[in-house]
Amino acid sequence: MHPKYFVLGASVLFAQALPSAAQVTAQPLSPVATQQQAPVAGPPLTLDEAIAKALAANPSLRAAALDVAIADGMRRQAGLFPNPEVSFVREGTQRGTRTQTVQLSQVLELGGKRSARINLAERERSLAAGNLSVARTDLRADVTTAYFDALGAQERVRIAQTSLDVAAKATVAAEKRVTAGRVSPVEQDRAGVAQASARLELAQAQSDLAIAMHTLSAYWGETGQANLTLIVPELDLAPTPALAELEQRLATSPQLRRANLQVQREEAQVGVDRAQRMPDLTLIVGNKKDDEIGRSQTVVGLSVPLPLFNRNQGSLQASLGRAEKARAELEAERLRLHQGLTNAYQRAQLSREQVRSMRENILPAAQRVFDSAVTGFEAGKFGFLDVLDAQRTLLQIRTQYIQALYDRYRAVADLGRYGAPDPGANLNNRIAP
Template structure:
């Protein structure tokens, strides 16, 4: 049997896995042992949008952050309540004829705007809780996107490893036949056996990485078993992203910057609370005193005012002023950090965009031409079977790199999405 038929069969298998990589149509005349690929294949494909929606709806960490908003709302309701009045009863003496009894009602009147300061602080804390929730949603969306493409990349690597293993299996089977027929040296059989073992190891590693990636992805919406549905890559958009200057201008409306500003407002509200504590409260007292000895009742009126001689809340006020200054400093530091992170993510996005374009338009076609030339040369007797396998292996490796670069592009776009207000301006998200 001519060896070119065997190789043409292997090439067909490669073409079926990657239609854009080869257009050979010959059918294999001899087949060897193959293995079945271990990738999710049940049910409808899980899209990126569905994965993000499932995580936003069921992620335990996000639910916990959302509960902070409910906690802050309860604190806001409590902050607006007035102080409760107090009722006291005092009896002086134990003998019926000489004792006196006093019943009085006291009410604390808060001065210095304490109640309004508490309400303002509680409202700022609620706004800060909402800001934390917005940041958590943005981070979760980016993390799920990265995990989705990690799993999708692992799924593609399994498919490529499966193709490589099938080709190596056919090559090993052909080598055994040729050695048995005495056409080639047994060394060729050993080489093909080494290639087959290596392909099996690569497939096993790829399957293990896929299982881990699918389990990691499912954990984002609270499942303890790996995703069983296949993943599908969205369409690749190589259109230029907005300029870096435009993204930097939109940075002030990012969830991270809003949260930093809300933290400043919260600390300034705490300053107002501590400043209001310098003014002492007044306690009004009204009651009735009955003297059993003379059988007469008297009205009791009084006012109680603390004397701020030692404690004027000066320590707490100084601490809150320092915390407010710290929050303003952290706001500037956060702005610098976000600008640096944004520039880094932007450069990565541009780099991967150009890499994808170059590999798609130049590297892959060249590798395909080398592979085709190796097949033609093999048919003409100019190249050995190992030369063709080497060209095919190179094409597979480039295909793997191309897929990885595509997903790096998606992840970089997801990182850019961290700095945009995806909740209020969904149309301004960076397209991958």
């Protein structure tokens, strides 16, 4: 969080430390401010519900699903035989001397062209389904990331609103203490600056929340201003599966499956281009009627192109090159996924330890230091700057805690891209204070 939040937090915590003078009844915030009333009115939305809405209505996902339907049509077309041709030829224009020929031609595909074409269409359909699977996986991870970005913005609005309320009460308290001669007028000026800063921080937080909500709702096709209340998932500090186990799952990840399907598709194209090297036969059957001699004759023939110049050698060379390129891209994708998995795993492990350490050790210690500073200030043993320093330290640690918490969920969401367990499977409850 920006350092300007520290000044805001100082005024909040200072006002909370002086309930007798400021007539403040608000309770101190928990490590994550989740129990206070959200300023954004709207229906509640859990992470699972956000993912479900996106999977049901995302335009890009619908487009990927239509690619599968298109591939189904291409597979049907690939299995069809060539249509026969009917031709009529008349020789001469004078009745009694002209000749009329009616014939039927049928192309006979040789070299396994039809089976190669069907195999290519099936590989393209599998590739379209693989693209759809990757799109669903990426959408799930992207929505999870956007959800926690919006959730963080929502929490900052809650804190900023509470800070503004308490800062206003702190200003009243400072005025009373100055009037009573207990503190210097400078304290009143500091309280006024803190209140003005809190007002600006609230406006900035509300703007950030509007942007984050708009980004999240765009995943299910909404373009208007979203009016939702996001629910903080339950804090999950369960150990992440071992890296070796995740690497084994990587072989079945949607991205790697898609890369393998791309190789199979290009190899099927090689088969089609090889089959095209074999010329097709055209069978001709017909009837020729000669008016001059007054009889009809059966016409039977075969037609075959001579592969003297065009043997489809250029297309075959290109398809062989594309197949080799697909195999190289498969290896590059495997390395990229392994690197991404390792990075996400390390971030998940680090953020897990950070959250645990802050929640169990650092936050309680910082709270005790702050409480001691407040007690000493009320007893006249410490000055305001001592309390302010303790407040800044506590706010900084709490900010780091929230950041580590959201980093944990974003890292787990990234692991979901690589075949890890669904990051939203058990995130249904709020974090306990």
